[in-house]
Amino acid sequence: MASNRGVAYMGPGKVEVQSIDYPKLALGNRKCEHGVILKVVSTNICGSDQHMVRGRTTAPHGLVLGHEITGEVVEAGRDVEFIKKGDLVSVPFNIACGRCRNCKEGRTGICLNVNPARPGAAYGYVDMGGWVGGQAEYVLVPYADFNLLKFADRDRAMAKIKDLTLLSDILPTGYHGAVTAGVGPGAVSYVAGAGPVGLACAAACQLLGAACVIVGDMIDERLAQARSFGCETVDLKKSASLAEQIEQIVGVPEVDSAVDCVGFEARGHGAEAVVERPATVLNALMEVTRAGGAIGIPGLYVTDDPGGVDENAKIGRLGIRIGLGWAKSHAFTTGQCPVMRYHRQLMQAILYDKIQIAKACNVTVISLDEAPQGYKDFDRGAAKKFVLDPHGMVRKAVA
Numbered sequence: 001m002a003s004n005r006g007v008a009y010m011g012p013g014k015v016e017v018q019s020i021d022y023p024k025l026a027l028g029n030r031k032c033e034h035g036v037i038l039k040v041v042s043t044n045i046c047g048s049d050q051h052m053v054r055g056r057t058t059a060p061h062g063l064v065l066g067h068e069i070t071g072e073v074v075e076a077g078r079d080v081e082f083i084k085k086g087d088l089v090s091v092p093f094n095i096a097c098g099r100c101r102n103c104k105e106g107r108t109g110i111c112l113n114v115n116p117a118r119p120g121a122a123y124g125y126v127d128m129g130g131w132v133g134g135q136a137e138y139v140l141v142p143y144a145d146f147n148l149l150k151f152a153d154r155d156r157a158m159a160k161i162k163d164l165t166l167l168s169d170i171l172p173t174g175y176h177g178a179v180t181a182g183v184g185p186g187a188v189s190y191v192a193g194a195g196p197v198g199l200a201c202a203a204a205c206q207l208l209g210a211a212c213v214i215v216g217d218m219i220d221e222r223l224a225q226a227r228s229f230g231c232e233t234v235d236l237k238k239s240a241s242l243a244e245q246i247e248q249i250v251g252v253p254e255v256d257s258a259v260d261c262v263g264f265e266a267r268g269h270g271a272e273a274v275v276e277r278p279a280t281v282l283n284a285l286m287e288v289t290r291a292g293g294a295i296g297i298p299g300l301y302v303t304d305d306p307g308g309v310d311e312n313a314k315i316g317r318l319g320i321r322i323g324l325g326w327a328k329s330h331a332f333t334t335g336q337c338p339v340m341r342y343h344r345q346l347m348q349a350i351l352y353d354k355i356q357i358a359k360a361c362n363v364t365v366i367s368l369d370e371a372p373q374g375y376k377d378f379d380r381g382a383a384k385k386f387v388l389d390p391h392g393m394v395r396k397a398v399a
Contacts, residue, residue: 034143048067057306074138160350161394166200167350179296183205198217198226216235216236224383236270237270254289291329292330364387374388
């Protein structure tokens with residue numbers, strides 16, 4: 001019988017590479033003829049995974065992690081018509097049926113049929129339907145014809161695999177944040193957070209034509225990475241306020257659009273940079289976004305946070321200055337990115353060299369066995385996007 005290994009969450013601060021079941025074309029006791037089994041070509045460590053590994057969710061021990069997957073089809077169910085064995089595909093992190101009202105409206109992040117607990121599902125993530133994650137050698141993907149993005153030219157795709165691996169989540173998510181914040185030609189845009197999603201968002205702002213992209217963070221290495229591809233930066237450890245630092249860059253203390261790429265583990269600014277203040281980013285964005293502007297919120301907020309700073313934070317209730325946002329007529333967009341809304345266009349942008357997203361996010365390829373160390377380095381704030389290469393296919397392609 002074929003073997004499989006995967007990265008499992010084993011408790012706060014601990015992940016292990018374990019032997020796991022080889023996937024079957026089955027969902028519980030019924031066959032999954034609409035699904036495929038993938039040999040995982042690349043699978044990425046995400047900041048959302050890190051929230052679980054820090055113990056900041058109710059993720060169960062033994063959960064196989066990983067929702068950013070690119071793979072090769074090794075088996076297809078009887079009902080799969082358009083995806084074939086041998087195809088190289090990108091897997092949206094949203095699992096979507098393609099049949100429900102939300103899917104038909106293009107809102108695949110909140111599919112109504114793939115998670116009995118609530119709308120929306122994802123691979124290897126807490127409360128997202130119990131689907132096995134893809135930080136593994138092999139993985140099951142359901143509703144394959146609907147979900148998968150096929151790379152038509154395999155050789156061309158493998159030559160760009162370090163970029164294309166980011167299509168499963170962080171590039172579309174960063175782009176979604178920028179689009180929903182109204183970023184366009186000539187915009188002055190602020191991105192909160194210089195982790196991989198924040199860096200992807202900054203690159204997406206540039207792709208959309210922003211005149212000036214400002215990125216804020218507290219980690220010097222990440223700020224340097226943002227500057228490496230033309231962003232302005234603000235150091236949120238400094239005593240000067242965010243508005244003051246923005247004014248030093250653009251001459252006024254405001255921006256046209258802003259994106260929260262931090263989420264619920266946000267820290268305070270300035271003297272409070274060492275203290276967790278989960279509402280800080282959202283309140284700061286309302287302060288610096290011009291009246292009539294928009295705020296995109298792809299940063300993750302949860303309904304259950306065992307490590308929350310107080311009883312309100314533990315259930316996702318935060319001290320948001322909604323009155324300020326109302327007074328300035330701000331528009332807010334939250335929730336999972338509907339990856340399929342953007343991934344084909346972004347694939348083309350990558351293939352035609354309109355965006356160098358692997359360079360912007362400092363993609364760093366490691367083996368599956370190096371995943372535990374990758375999680376530790378990422379948790380320390382490394383300015384890298386760790387990409388797992390379970391079968392050595394990425395390293396071979398880009399050597």
